[in-house]
Amino acid sequence: MSGGEAVSDSRSDEALLAAMALDDEAAALAFVRRYQRRVFGMAKAIVNNSALAEEVAQEALIRVWRHAPVYDARRGAVATWVLTITRNLAVDAVRLQRSIPAEPDELVALGLASREPDPAVRAEESVTTREIGSALRELPAEQRRALVLSAYYGLTASEIAVHESIPLGTAKTRIRAALQKVRAAVAAPGGLSPAAFTGGSDG
Amino acid sequence: MAEELGCALIRDELPEFALGVLSGPGREIVIDHLSNCSACSAEAEAMVRATDLLFRLAPEADPPPGFEVRLLERHEQSLRSRAARNRRDGRRVRTVLAATAAALALLAGVGIGMLVSGTGPSRSGAVAMRSAELASDGHDVGNVVVESGHPAWLFMTVDYGSWSGRVSCIVTMRGGSRMSVGSFMILDGYGGWAAPLPVPARMVTGARLEAASGKPLAHASLST
The missing domain is CATH 1.20.5 (Single alpha-helices involved in coiled-coils or other helix-helix interfaces)
Incomplete structure (x- = not known):
């Protein structure tokens, strides 16, 4: 089933999680329908195999369901929590096969191309998403690569240093600089700030 | 000076913490520091928000x-x-x-x-043995038993949802003072632990579990 169109539930992500913690199956179904395209999409982008991606996506959503009672909003948005679980499972799965499943830039392009433009509830989100996409594209290539390798492929700075054949300090600097620029770009009034992309030195 | 040095070291790890790739002892050290440092905590929150935004680009299918x-x-x-x-x-x-x-x-x-x-x-x-339910938000999540003796012992079993992580056990004593008596791991909600107590059993009036961040997880009141 494709995502979201069959059942509409206006409750927030947090409210659905709270209901799932009380074994509310309807809430769980609404949550799954809200997130399955993103969870499956991320898993598939990382493992590059539909059958394995479904296995990863199912396990991720089962874990979200099981861990719903201990979700801590202070650690980030629900979407980030769900996608971090998905990413970690996908990375674990793919590490058994290859070191890096796809080019980081391909994943960024795939993410930008696969967004569904409508529902009204996501209008504001889609604006910010465009800004983030622009922010990523404007980053120096080596910083974008480090950030995507860490965010989407779960690599630590040490692993990136090995993968990119660069010193550990450089890997850390690239990740930090890229993350700060994404943050600055979205925080700037009116969206992107050209100043956010100056000074691409990565030590 | 030492505190500033600690902050500098922690901030070096914050991007990986926010991106969810820091694990093990490194993650515990960061969480411990953040629970006591508002400046680093604010920085971490900003980085976590940036990661939230980044995940909006996750491809859909x-x-x-x-x-x-x-x-x-x-x-x-x-x-x-x-x-x-x-x-x-x-x-x-x-x-x-x-x-x-x-x-x-x-x-x-x-x-x-x-x-x-x-x-x-x-x-x-x-x-002599005294026992009490370990409770969290009104739910029974385990058991605590305190045994008299030389030394006295504390036994604890935990069934706490699907939570995993290291927890500290703090005992409360008559007069209200508190003392940490050790830590242990809860894996997928389950944990069991025992430790000798540095005080006589009769002095102990309660026990509580805290996450590494200092967040209280559960407590037990022992009748005296």
């Missing part, structure tokens, strides 16, 4: 037909496996408690025997 049905079946199966494991663990906990009681009875017997025969340190009498 329709899962194969039947995805939901298979997911619900899998969840049902997961619940059945968990129920079976709970039954097994229940039997194991009862076995442990029975063995503990037997061992304590034996210790008490040995103590009394030593007292009667005039060898070894004198003991004032049989070992």
Whole structure:
């Protein structure tokens, strides 16, 4: 089933999680329908195999369901929590096969191309998403690569240093600089700030 | 100066913490620091927000037909496996408690025997046990048993949802003072632990569990 169109539930992500913690199956179904395209999409982008991606996506959503009672909003948005679980499972799965499943830039392009433009509830989100996409594209290539390798492929700075054949300090600097620029770009009034992309030195 | 150095070291790790790739002791150290440093905590929150935004770019794709049905079946199966494991663990906990009681009875017997025969340190009498439910938000999440003796012992079993992580055990004493008596791991909601107490059992009025961040997880009040 494709995502979201069959059942509409206006409750927030947090409210659905709270209901799932009380074994509310309807809430769980609404949550799954809200997130399955993103969870499956991320898993598939990382493992590059539909059958394995479904296995990863199912396990991720089962874990979200099981861990719903201990979700801590202070650690980030629900979407980030769900996608971090998905990413970690996908990375674990793919590490058994290859070191890096796809080019980081391909994943960024795939993410930008696969967004569904409508529902009204996501209008504001889609604006910010465009800004983030622009922010990523404007980053120096080596910083974008480090950030995507860490965010989407779960690599630590040490692993990136090995993968990119660069010193550990450089890997850390690239990740930090890229993350700060994404943050600055979205925080700037009116969206992107050209100043956010100056000074691409990565030590 | 030392504090500033600590902040500098922690901030070096914050991007990886926010991106969710920092694990193990490194993650625990960062969480510990953040619970005591508002400046680093604010920086971490900003980086976590940036990561939240970054994940909005995660690609989307329709899962194969039947995805939901298979997911619900899998969840049902997961619940059945968990129920079976709970039954097994229940039997194991009862076995442990029975063995503990037997061992304590034996210790008490040995103590009394030593007292009667005039060898070894004198003991004032049989070992006493006090127990209480460990509660979290009104839910029963385990058990605490305090045994008198030299030294006194604390036993704890935990069944706390699916939470995993290191927890500290803090005992409360008469007069309200508190003391950490050790830490242990909870894995997928389950944990069991025992430790000698540095104070007489009669002094202990309660016990609580705290996450590495200092967040209280559960507590037990022991009647005196």
